[in-house]
Amino acid sequence: MTLVDRFLEYVKFDTQSDELTNMTPSTPGQMIFAQHLEKELHKLGLSDISLDENGYLMATLPGNISDRKVPVVGFIAHLDTSPDMSGRHVSPRIVENYPGGDIVLNATDGITLSPEEFPELLNYVGQDLIVTDGNTLLGADDKAGIAEIITAVDYLMKHPEIKHGDIRIAFNPDEEIGLGAHKFDVARFGADWAYTMDGGEIGELEFENFNAAVATVTFKGRNVHPGYAKHKMINSMRIANQFVIMLPRWETPEHTEGF
Amino acid sequence: MQCSVESTTLTYIIRDHDRDRFERRKKELEHLVRKINHEFPGCCSIEIKDQYYNMREKIEPVMHVVEIAEEAMRQVGVTPKVQPIRGGTDGAQLSFKGLPCPNIFAGGLNFHGRYEFVPVQSMEKAKDVIVQIARLVGEK
Numbered sequence: 001m002t003l004v005d006r007f008l009e010y011v012k013f014d015t016q017s018d019e020l021t022n023m024t025p026s027t028p029g030q031m032i033f034a035q036h037l038e039k040e041l042h043k044l045g046l047s048d049i050s051l052d053e054n055g056y057l058m059a060t061l062p063g064n065i066s067d068r069k070v071p072v073v074g075f076i077a078h079l080d081t082s083p084d085m086s087g088r089h090v091s092p093r094i095v096e097n098y099p100g101g102d103i104v105l106n107a108t109d110g111i112t113l114s115p116e117e118f119p120e121l122l123n124y125v126g127q128d129l130i131v132t133d134g135n136t137l138l139g140a141d142d143k144a145g146i147a148e149i150i151t152a153v154d155y156l157m158k159h160p161e162i163k164h165g166d167i168r169i170a171f172n173p174d175e176e177i178g179l180g181a182h183k184f185d186v187a188r189f190g191a192d193w194a195y196t197m198d199g200g201e202i203g204e205l206e207f208e209n210f211n212a213a214v215a216t217v218t219f220k221g222r223n224v225h226p227g228y229a230k231h232k233m234i235n236s237m238r239i240a241n242q243f244v245i246m247l248p249r250w251e252t253p254e255h256t257e258g259f
Numbered sequence: 260m261q262c263s264v265e266s267t268t269l270t271y272i273i274r275d276h277d278r279d280r281f282e283r284r285k286k287e288l289e290h291l292v293r294k295i296n297h298e299f300p301g302c303c304s305i306e307i308k309d310q311y312y313n314m315r316e317k318i319e320p321v322m323h324v325v326e327i328a329e330e331a332m333r334q335v336g337v338t339p340k341v342q343p344i345r346g347g348t349d350g351a352q353l354s355f356k357g358l359p360c361p362n363i364f365a366g367g368l369n370f371h372g373r374y375e376f377v378p379v380q381s382m383e384k385a386k387d388v389i390v391q392i393a394r395l396v397g398e399k
Contacts, residue, residue: 003382065397073396075389076360078349082371094379105373113374120368128379140367140377148365148382152389164393172349181352193324193359196350197389201340202381203332204364207318207325208343209351210274211281212310215288217271219295219303223264236267239299240260243269246291251284259276259343 003151007130008092010143016087017080017176024183025055025173030079037079037146037171044154046169054183055079055173061153063165070165074194075152077145078175081137091133100125106134120201145197146171168194208259217243276313276343311347314361317354324359327399331391337384363388 001009013033018026025031034057041049046059057079063070081087095103100122103113111134115121121129132138149169156162168191172180175198199206221236250256261268271288275281285307295303318325329339344351350360366381 003386004379007377007382063397070397070399073392074358074360076349076353077365084371085373111373113376118369118374124378124380127381129376130379131376132373134373137370137372138367138375138377140365140375141370142365144367144377144382144385145365148385149389152386152393155386155390156393162390162394162397164397167393175349178347180349181356184349184353184356186353186356186358189358191358193321194350194353195328195389195392196348196353196360196362197365197385198348198350199362199364200366200368200370202364202366202378202384203338203340205325205328205332205339205341205361206344206348206350207341207361208276208315209311209313209348210276210344210346211278211312212347213273213281213285213307214310215271215273215285215305215307217269217288217292217303217305219267219269220301221264221266233264234299234302235264236302237262237264239295239302240262240267240269243291243295243303246294257345 003147004094004130006151007140007143007147010146011087011090011092011139014088014090015080015139017083017174019083019177024179025080026177026179027080030173031055033079034171034173037150040150044150044157046153050188052185056184057171058189059169061156061167061169063167064160065163065165071192072166072168072190074168074170074189074191075149076170076172076194076196077149077198078142078180079146079171079173080176081139081141081143082176085137086135087137087139090136090139092130092138093133095129095131098125098127098129103129103131105132109134142175142198148197170194219243273307274345276315278313278316311351312355314348314351314354318359318361321359325361327392327395328361328363328388331388331395335384335387335391337388
């Protein structure tokens with residue numbers, strides 16, 4: 001099976017995650033997809049294949065170096081797709097040898113992928129682009145990552161002349177709702193280090209992200225009938241407004257970038 | 260923002276790549292709350308919860324992990340583009356759980372919507388990078 005065949009097969013599984021279910025995986029489709037992948041890994045002949053009740057699928061490609069100790073490296077991708085848009089009935093199409101210009105995704109609804117809105121398209125003239133039919137997301141985030149990892153280990157198995165240590169692979173649920181790592185058993189995975197195959201454009205390599213916190217600020221007021229309110233009413237919205245005005249105005253996402 | 264005359268709640272997210280600046284931002288908010296309470300005693304309260312941290316502090320001691328990925332990319336003809344994520348990632352949480360875990364491209368663009376697409380050639384290169392990392396680690 002080729003990389004593209006794998007990818008086209010994987011996007012058929014609806015694995016949209018859901019922030020509100022309080023279950024792991026958050027949606028049953030992710031477990032169905034994980035079970036499908038588990039079978040594929042068995043067919044490929046990988047070792048230590050395990051799928052736990054939370055939908056974390058792990059496996060090993062054993063190393064072929066026996067005369068010394070080689071670090072164990074892991075590769076990780078996520079099973080789910082974004083809650084922001086449907087991933088049901090994804091119907092992809094390959095635009096071969098993209099000539100530049102608009103790609104009509106859906107003529108009926110007039111949905112077009114255009115370099116005017118997405119100038120990055122022009123970096124890929126002459127390449128083969130897998131696009132949607134305009135009704136769903138594609139799910140390259142992160143089924144491209146899964147297809148790449150499985151195709152790479154398949155390649156390594158067929159090329160024993162390439163010497164490598166143990167390779168661990170893992171596919172986890174619910175990355176898109178921020179819970180992909182929560183039930184990830186690092187000890188069970190047993191790698192010295194790993195890479196998530198979850199970045200965007202070709203070349204991206206990331207090892208920095210935000211420090212993040214959420215702050216909840218509460219203001220208490222005192223409501224009195226407006227006709228009798230003089231010196232009595234304390235309007236919490238007014239005080240909150242005073243607080244907002246004191247905040248640094250330019251340190252917001254619409255005014256910042258980079259580091 | 261949720262508000263009535265009786266009670267108003269503001270919810271903010273605080274983000275910074277630099278840990279010291281991040282801590283200063285949180286202190287600044289607490290300082291403003293004290294200022295408000297100086298004028299309106301007992302009116303204002305704040306609760307700050309950390310969500311996740313920059314994985315850089317966990318990756319820096321093991322920089323060869325990044326260097327191997329860069330070398331693998333160059334060897335398969337891909338120019339590495341190191342950039343900060345303006346958000347979080349599973350790899351950050353895993354790094355803080357003891358598994359250093361940078362993020363590598365999978366090749367797609369316009370994630371999370373109908374305009375998402377992926378060049379086949381980028382996927383092939385990502386697969387090549389994985390094979391090359393396995394080979395490089397085996398050679399070291």
